[in-house]
Every structure is written in structure tokens, then in C-alpha cells.
Amino acid sequence: MAKDFACTHEIVDAAHRAWSRAVWDYVAGAALTETTLRRNRHALDSYAFLPRVLRDVSAIDVSADVLGHKLRAPVAIMPMGSMKLMTPDGAKAAGRAAGRYGAIQCVSSVAGQEMEEVAAEGAGPKIFQLYIRGDMDWIKARLDRAKKAGYTALMLTVDGPYYGIRERQLIHRWSLASVRDPARHIQASVTWKTFAAMRRHWGGKTVIKGIATAADAKLAAEHGVDAVCVSNHGGRELDHGRGTMDMLPEIVEALGKRAETWIDGGFVRGTDAVKAYCLGAKCVGIGRLAAWGLGAGGEDGLVRALELFEEEIFNAMGLIGAASIAELGPEFLCRAAPLSPTHETSAFRHFGDAPLR
Numbered sequence: 001m002a003k004d005f006a007c008t009h010e011i012v013d014a015a016h017r018a019w020s021r022a023v024w025d026y027v028a029g030a031a032l033t034e035t036t037l038r039r040n041r042h043a044l045d046s047y048a049f050l051p052r053v054l055r056d057v058s059a060i061d062v063s064a065d066v067l068g069h070k071l072r073a074p075v076a077i078m079p080m081g082s083m084k085l086m087t088p089d090g091a092k093a094a095g096r097a098a099g100r101y102g103a104i105q106c107v108s109s110v111a112g113q114e115m116e117e118v119a120a121e122g123a124g125p126k127i128f129q130l131y132i133r134g135d136m137d138w139i140k141a142r143l144d145r146a147k148k149a150g151y152t153a154l155m156l157t158v159d160g161p162y163y164g165i166r167e168r169q170l171i172h173r174w175s176l177a178s179v180r181d182p183a184r185h186i187q188a189s190v191t192w193k194t195f196a197a198m199r200r201h202w203g204g205k206t207v208i209k210g211i212a213t214a215a216d217a218k219l220a221a222e223h224g225v226d227a228v229c230v231s232n233h234g235g236r237e238l239d240h241g242r243g244t245m246d247m248l249p250e251i252v253e254a255l256g257k258r259a260e261t262w263i264d265g266g267f268v269r270g271t272d273a274v275k276a277y278c279l280g281a282k283c284v285g286i287g288r289l290a291a292w293g294l295g296a297g298g299e300d301g302l303v304r305a306l307e308l309f310e311e312e313i314f315n316a317m318g319l320i321g322a323a324s325i326a327e328l329g330p331e332f333l334c335r336a337a338p339l340s341p342t343h344e345t346s347a348f349r350h351f352g353d354a355p356l357r
């Protein structure tokens with residue numbers, strides 16, 4: 001039973017046992033040398049806490065407002081493609097889990113199920129993430145459908161004009177239909193002008209996902225975006241990028257109060273999330289952790305993964321002396337050297353030093 005998972009290690013282990021090697025590598029893997037992936041973890045591990053003591057932390061509130069939604073904790077399930085590989089009910093199972101738990105669900109246009117079907121599952125706020133595969137009429141038709149289906153915001157992912165070269169998938173001679181779609185190339189011609197036109201047509205809140213520099217964060221704010229997600233796609237597109245935690249401070253500063261700053265990339269522990277909140281992130285996104293929850297136990301497995309993530313956030317906040325997310329700030333952090341080689345499963349010490357394969 002998923003509720004019996006005592007810790008996140010057991011969830012990762014269960015997903016690893018449940019999936020074929022090809023599915024494990026699709027989810028866990030990244031581009032080329034996987035340096036960007038490892039830098040995400042490295043950047044997170046490069047901070048240590050400066051705990052304050054003798055403060056009243058007998059009641060801790062981890063809830064927060066994100067994009068106008070009051071969330072149980074500032075956590076979003078990030079968009080993922082081909083989710084039926086993770087669990088038979090795919091993004092629909094994730095929708096029910098997000099609703100039961102109280103997290104935002106971002107739904108990819110290549111999730112593998114129709115956006116309307118996923119929108120109908122679970123009561124929580126849902127954001128529609130679009131990969132562009134056609135002209136403006138094609139885009140507008142998708143936006144109209146998403147609005148009608150009840151999505152509360154539109155997310156444009158901008159860090160994949162080309163699909164990352166994923167060596168693990170190439171070795172398995174395994175590729176997804178969505179990647180082979182010749183219309184995928186249209187994405188390479190998407191510009192700020194496209195975003196502006198989409199935003200005008202959508203008329204509601206927008207999120208740009210995949211910003212990696214202060215310069216682009218400023219442009220995003222000038223284009224009226226409501227939230228920017230600092231992201232490198234979990235290291236799956238550009239290799240040799242920076243870890244997202246190393247990008248966060250300059251992007252928080254560039255955006256100021258003009259837009260919310262979100263972050264994803266390697267977040268699997270509550271301590272990871274608390275570090276990002278300390279540096280100004282309003283919301284933390286999880287990709288692989290959510291996939292592992294689904295692999296371990298479908299909808300229930302993801303709910304359990306979210307509960308454990310929250311339990312770790314709560315615990316870390318209590319131990320550093322912060323009773324609410326609003327109390328967190330950079331004064332709780334200092335720089336520190338990571339202790340071991342970093343990789344996709346290095347935050348789970350009981351697997352040993354090597355990545356799970």
C-alpha cells in the first residue's frame with residue numbers, strides 16, 4: 001500500500017522495481033553527459049542551513065499563495081510527456097493526486113491524454129503547458145480548448161527549441177512519437193512575439209518555464225508574464241548548463257515584484273525546497289519525484305510522495321526556526337561544499353554512491 005512508504009527512498013526504490021530499464025532511463029536520464037542534471041543537484045547541495053534556535057516553532061504553517069491559489073505547500077507538479085509510461089492512468093492519476101493533496105498540476109500538451117480528460121480529474125488548480133506544433137490558428141484553437149476545460153493559467157516552455165540528445169534513449173533505440181513529429185521543428189521558430197500573441201489571445205495568467213538568465217527574466221517581465229519558472233528542463237535539453245539554484249538569485253532580483261519566481265530541477269527533498277524558498281522562490285516544481293511517486297503506486301504513490309516532501313519541508317523549517325514560508329530568507333543559508341558526487345539519485349544515500357541503474 002502506498003501509504004506504507006515510510007520515506008522517499010522507498011518510493012524511488014519501488015518505481016525502479018516497477019519500470020523497465022527503458023522507462024527508468026526515459027524519466028531519470030538527461031542530455032548527453034548529464035552535466036546539467038548533475039549540476040542541479042550540485043547547486044542544491046552547495047548550500048547549508050544556518051539554523052536559529054529558541055524560537056517558538058510549535059505551530060508551523062507551510063501553506064502559501066501561488067499565482068492566486070492558496071496551496072497546502074508551495075509545490076507544483078511539473079509538466080511531463082508520455083505519462084502513461086509511468087502509470088497506466090498517466091496524467092489523469094497525477095490530476096487526482098494533485099487534487100487530493102492540494103498542489104498545482106501543470107499538464108503537458110504531450111502528456112499522452114487529451115487536455116479535457118486530464119482537466120476533469122481532481123479538484124486542484126491546473127495549468128496547461130503547450131508545446132507549439134502549428135501556426136497561430138493552431139495555437140489559438142488549443143488555447144480556446146484549454147480555457148474551456150478550466151485551466152487557470154497557460155505555461156509556455158521555452159528551453160526546448162530542439163530536443164535534447166538523450167544518450168540513454170539512443171542506446172535503447174527508443175524514442176517517443178511526440179519527438180518524431182515533424183511539426184516539432186516549428187518550436188525552433190517561437191519568439192517573444194509568439195508569446196505576446198499567445199498572451200493576448202489567452203487573456204489570463206501566464207507562466208514562462210525555462211528561463212536561465214536575468215536578461216531573459218527581465219524580458220519576460222516586460223512581456224507581462226505572471227510567473228517565471230527558473231528551469232533547465234531537469235537537464236534534459238541543453239547539456240553543460242548551470243544548476244537552477246545557481247540561477248535563482250539573479251532571476252529573483254531581475255523580476256522583483258513584477259512576477260513570481262518559481263524553480264525546478266533536482267528537487268526531491270524538503271530541504272531542497274526550503275533552500276529555494278529562502279532564496280526567494282514562490283513555488284518549487286517537481287518532475288522526476290512526481291514520476292517516481294506515480295511509478296511506485298499510481299495516484300496513491302504520488303500523494304504519498306507529496307506528503308513526504310511536505311513532511312520534510314515542515315521538519316526542516318522547524319529545525320531552522322521558521323514558523324512560516326514568509327519567515328524564510330537568505331539569512332538561513334550559507335555556501336557549503338557538496339559531500340559526494342551528485343547525480344539523479346544521489347539525494348537518496350541508501351542506494352550508495354552510484355546512480356540507480
Ligand SMILES: Cc1cc2nc3c(=O)[nH]c(=O)nc-3n(C[C@H](O)[C@H](O)[C@H](O)COP(=O)(O)O)c2cc1C
Pocket residue numbers: 026027028040078079080081108109110111129157209231232233234235236264265266267285286287288289291
Ligand atoms: C519524463 C519527463 C518528461 C518531461 N516532459 C516535459 C514536457 O512535456 N513539458 C515540459 O515543459 N517539461 C517536461 N519535462 C521537464 C519537467 O517539466 C521539469 O522541468 C523537470 O522534470 C524538473 O526537474 P526534475 O525532474 O529534476 O524535478 C519533463 C521531465 C521529465 C522527467
